[in-house]
Amino acid sequence: MKGIRRLAQDLNISIGTVSRALNGRTDVSEDTRRRVLEAAAAMGYVPNQAGRSLRQGNTNAIGFMIELGADINSNSDTFFMGVFDGVQSVLTRHHLDLVALPCPTDEDPSAYLQRMIGRRLVDGLIISATHRKDSRIDLLTKARIPFVALGRSMTTGDYPWIDLDFDGVARRGVDRLVAAGHSRIAAAVPSNDINLGFVFLDGYKAALKRHGLPLDPSLIMRVPSSELGGYQLGHDILSMKDRPTAVILNYELLALGIYRQLAEAGLQPGRDLAIIGFRENPVSRFMSPRLTCFRLSLRDLGIALGESLLASMPAYADAYPLGMVQRIWPMELIPGESDRV
Amino acid sequence: MKGIRRLAQDLNISIGTVSRALNGRTDVSEDTRRRVLEAAAAMGYVPNQAGRSLRQGNTNAIGFMIELGADINSNSDTFFMGVFDGVQSVLTRHHLDLVALPCPTDEDPSAYLQRMIGRRLVDGLIISATHRKDSRIDLLTKARIPFVALGRSMTTGDYPWIDLDFDGVARRGVDRLVAAGHSRIAAAVPSNDINLGFVFLDGYKAALKRHGLPLDPSLIMRVPSSELGGYQLGHDILSMKDRPTAVILNYELLALGIYRQLAEAGLQPGRDLAIIGFRENPVSRFMSPRLTCFRLSLRDLGIALGESLLASMPAYADAYPLGMVQRIWPMELIPGESDRV
DNA sequence: GACGGTTCCGTAAACGTTTTTGGTGCCTGT
DNA sequence: ACAGGCACCAAAAACGTTTACGGAACCGTC
Numbered sequence: 080m081k082g083i084r085r086l087a088q089d090l091n092i093s094i095g096t097v098s099r100a101l102n103g104r105t106d107v108s109e110d111t112r113r114r115v116l117e118a119a120a121a122m123g124y125v126p127n128q129a130g131r132s133l134r135q136g137n138t139n140a141i142g143f144m145i146e147l148g149a150d151i152n153s154n155s156d157t158f159f160m161g162v163f164d165g166v167q168s169v170l171t172r173h174h175l176d177l178v179a180l181p182c183p184t185d186e187d188p189s190a191y192l193q194r195m196i197g198r199r200l201v202d203g204l205i206i207s208a209t210h211r212k213d214s215r216i217d218l219l220t221k222a223r224i225p226f227v228a229l230g231r232s233m234t235t236g237d238y239p240w241i242d243l244d245f246d247g248v249a250r251r252g253v254d255r256l257v258a259a260g261h262s263r264i265a266a267a268v269p270s271n272d273i274n275l276g277f278v279f280l281d282g283y284k285a286a287l288k289r290h291g292l293p294l295d296p297s298l299i300m301r302v303p304s305s306e307l308g309g310y311q312l313g314h315d316i317l318s319m320k321d322r323p324t325a326v327i328l329n330y331e332l333l334a335l336g337i338y339r340q341l342a343e344a345g346l347q348p349g350r351d352l353a354i355i356g357f358r359e360n361p362v363s364r365f366m367s368p369r370l371t372c373f374r375l376s377l378r379d380l381g382i383a384l385g386e387s388l389l390a391s392m393p394a395y396a397d398a399y400p401l402g403m404v405q406r407i408w409p410m411e412l413i414p415g416e417s418d419r420v
Numbered sequence: 421m422k423g424i425r426r427l428a429q430d431l432n433i434s435i436g437t438v439s440r441a442l443n444g445r446t447d448v449s450e451d452t453r454r455r456v457l458e459a460a461a462a463m464g465y466v467p468n469q470a471g472r473s474l475r476q477g478n479t480n481a482i483g484f485m486i487e488l489g490a491d492i493n494s495n496s497d498t499f500f501m502g503v504f505d506g507v508q509s510v511l512t513r514h515h516l517d518l519v520a521l522p523c524p525t526d527e528d529p530s531a532y533l534q535r536m537i538g539r540r541l542v543d544g545l546i547i548s549a550t551h552r553k554d555s556r557i558d559l560l561t562k563a564r565i566p567f568v569a570l571g572r573s574m575t576t577g578d579y580p581w582i583d584l585d586f587d588g589v590a591r592r593g594v595d596r597l598v599a600a601g602h603s604r605i606a607a608a609v610p611s612n613d614i615n616l617g618f619v620f621l622d623g624y625k626a627a628l629k630r631h632g633l634p635l636d637p638s639l640i641m642r643v644p645s646s647e648l649g650g651y652q653l654g655h656d657i658l659s660m661k662d663r664p665t666a667v668i669l670n671y672e673l674l675a676l677g678i679y680r681q682l683a684e685a686g687l688q689p690g691r692d693l694a695i696i697g698f699r700e701n702p703v704s705r706f707m708s709p710r711l712t713c714f715r716l717s718l719r720d721l722g723i724a725l726g727e728s729l730l731a732s733m734p735a736y737a738d739a740y741p742l743g744m745v746q747r748i749w750p751m752e753l754i755p756g757e758s759d760r761v
Numbered sequence: 762g763a764c765g766g767t768t769c770c771g772t773a774a775a776c777g778t779t780t781t782t783g784g785t786g787c788c789t790g791t
Numbered sequence: 792a793c794a795g796g797c798a799c800c801a802a803a804a805a806c807g808t809t810t811a812c813g814g815a816a817c818c819g820t821c
Contacts, residue, residue, distance in 0.1 A: 123538075125534075125537075125538025127474075127539075128470075128473075128539040128540055129469075129470050129473035129474040129479070129540060132469075132470035132473075133471055138470070140541070145501075147504055147508070160486075160488055163522040164522070167522060167524040168526070171524060171527075176521075176539075176541075177522060178483075178519040178520065178521060179520035179521075180517075180519060180520075181501070181504040181505070183505060183508040183512060184505050184508075193466075194466065195517075196466075197464070197465075197466025198466060198468075198517075199470060200517075200519070305702070306702045306703070306705070307702075310706070335702070336706060339706045339708065342708050361646070361673065361676070362647070362703050365680045367683050
């Protein structure tokens with residue numbers, strides 16, 4: 080005899096009553112409830128989730144899918160650790176648990192997601208690293224699984240998302256560089272079809288136009304989102320015949336590689352090439368010269384993600400009357416020395 | 421009508437037969453099996469995990485617990501992502517899924533683990549960042565949950581673990597520095613009671629003794645495992661009246677902070693202070709002067725963890741006749757310029 | 762032609778919960 | 792004394808699977 084049945088037998092009451100007592104129903108006497116709770120604590124009873132899920136049709140867990148294959152993820156897990164913490168802090172208040180679902184490098188993300196959806200392992204999902212056309216979004220809407228995307232996408236249909244302000248980062252980067260006298264400004268964009276690259280590029284183009292600067296296609300530099308990509312970026316820039324005098328970056332680790340490339344050429348960030356990096360992180364804070372980049376609170380971002388997800392789950396929506404959240408997450412410019420002329 | 425019942429109805433056969441066909445049982449004709457598989461694929465049928473778990477008493481998932489609170493985790497670049505990938509590659513071969521369980525900053529790890537065990541969300545567990553006395557180990561053995569620890573511990577009882585070679589890293593670091601003529605060698609150790617600190621320290625002490633060097637307690641420097649800890653470490657070293665000429669590090673990001681601290685003092689790693697770092701990572705590869713540190717394959721480590729776990733699960737043990745794995749994971753020294761005299 | 766063996770499949774129980782339904786006993790007001 | 796209401800609880804159904812059991816059909820053998 081196990082589980083709730085055992086508990087009921089010990090107390091000499093029915094399992095239904097035990098269940099009601101544990102779940103805080105009203106139709107059970109205070110005395111009985113107290114006895115049940117005491118006995119449950121004494122034997123360390125925890126409801127079996129499988130039985131519960133089967134009956135209620137939910138799992139009290141939500142998933143956060145991360146793609147190990149996407150270089151933008153596999154290179155920096157300080158990002159997700161921070162976000163997880165924020166998401167958790169929202170979810171635990173509602174007795175929901177967070178599980179991270181790491182999609183293997185060698186599996187198609189959509190296939191992986193479909194498997195997870197089918198298994199009914201979670202009640203809701205957060206997906207990240209959205210691509211320009213992201214079939215996961217279709218999958219989730221079709222399956223009617225509540226979700227929120229960390230990242231916009233060009234996929235049609237209305238769905239909740241929160242995205243970093245790639246547009247604003249590009250725009251403000253250009254503004255700042257133009258104000259400092261630069262006119263040949265390069266932009267690093269990712270070499271794959273992750274959506275943030277397009278947003279970043281659009282912001283870059285719009286800013287150039289607003290300043291009346293010509294758009295030189297050779298200044299749009301496609302490199303992988305990794306520290307090696309930054310190294311390559313540095314090489315590409317240095318080997319151009321008509322070098323840009325400044326560059327804006329779309330990913331945090333690029334700065335590392337470009338710093339190295341400049342150092343090897345005997346050049347210095349800020350003096351020989353103005354650099355505006357992306358996200359401030361533990362590494363960027365310790366680079367010298369100090370990197371000009373943008374700050375955001377990972378924990379707050381996680382909280383916002385958690386709340387948006389809850390807002391789109393019928394069972395919790397009343398506590399979070401946010402409607403469908405489509406939100407651009409602001410980032411604060413932190414001036415450093417890497418973009419001094 | 422949903423799930424397997426729907427499938428059976430469409431095919432006009434019993435649900436038992438459908439289940440047997442899907443699960444590869446022998447007592448079903450090849451023709452029937454083919455029809456079932458086709459129909460299942462056509463309607464995108466995926467077995468409901470709750471029903472399955474309830475019946476079979478397992479979940480076909482294993483968990484990887486990470487503590488967001490431990491600074492050694494929340495800061496570590498790339499570490500877990502790489503390990504996850506290796507674990508996955510082993511598990512998927514056996515149709516097991518990996519879920520990462522991030523323990524919130526503000527929750528006690530043991531309490532969190534107990535909740536997860538109680539929910540019966542996973543069949544097995546990998547825990548990391550083991551402490552000197554780690555109650556999670558008692559919890560897991562008592563609950564008879566198969567697990568493997570990434571990290572040794574002083575907790576009694578036999579249990580499977582894999583640990584990085586902190587002892588060897590400390591020993592070889594000292595050897596190398598002594599060979600280069602150093603005699604005052606400092607060691608950074610974590611300021612909390614994570615077990616790796618004790619192992620590292622023991623290796624350091626043993627190496628000193630073997631070389632006939634005195635043990636100076638003031639050279640054992642306790643700092644948080646973060647880039648800020650490294651900054652503080654650098655400060656502490658520079659402000660000593662009888663400065664060490666070399667230091668060995670126990671955590672990868674420490675190097676970042678100490679580099680910065682030296683730079684601010686107009687000093688240079690390798691010339692003014694010999695530094696041997698810990699794990700080679702994307703960041704260390706781009707530091708200058710290049711950091712002398714140790715290399716390991718995260719993916720292989722993940723594979724080893726996955727295999728050890730399977731070896732300790734009765735249902736899979738026959739495929740992995742490893743016995744109880746207690747293994748020290750070797751790390752390869754990568755010479756750089758940071759420890760040149 | 763009875764019989765044992767094999768191959769295939771249907772039936773039903775079981776897993777641990779939650780929730781609906783119904784019922785018992787007690788109290789209250791008339 | 793009796794109808795009605797209330798507070799509490801027992802019983803049983805339901806969730807979607809897997810699997811033990813038994814039986815039907817077919818085959819070959821003496």
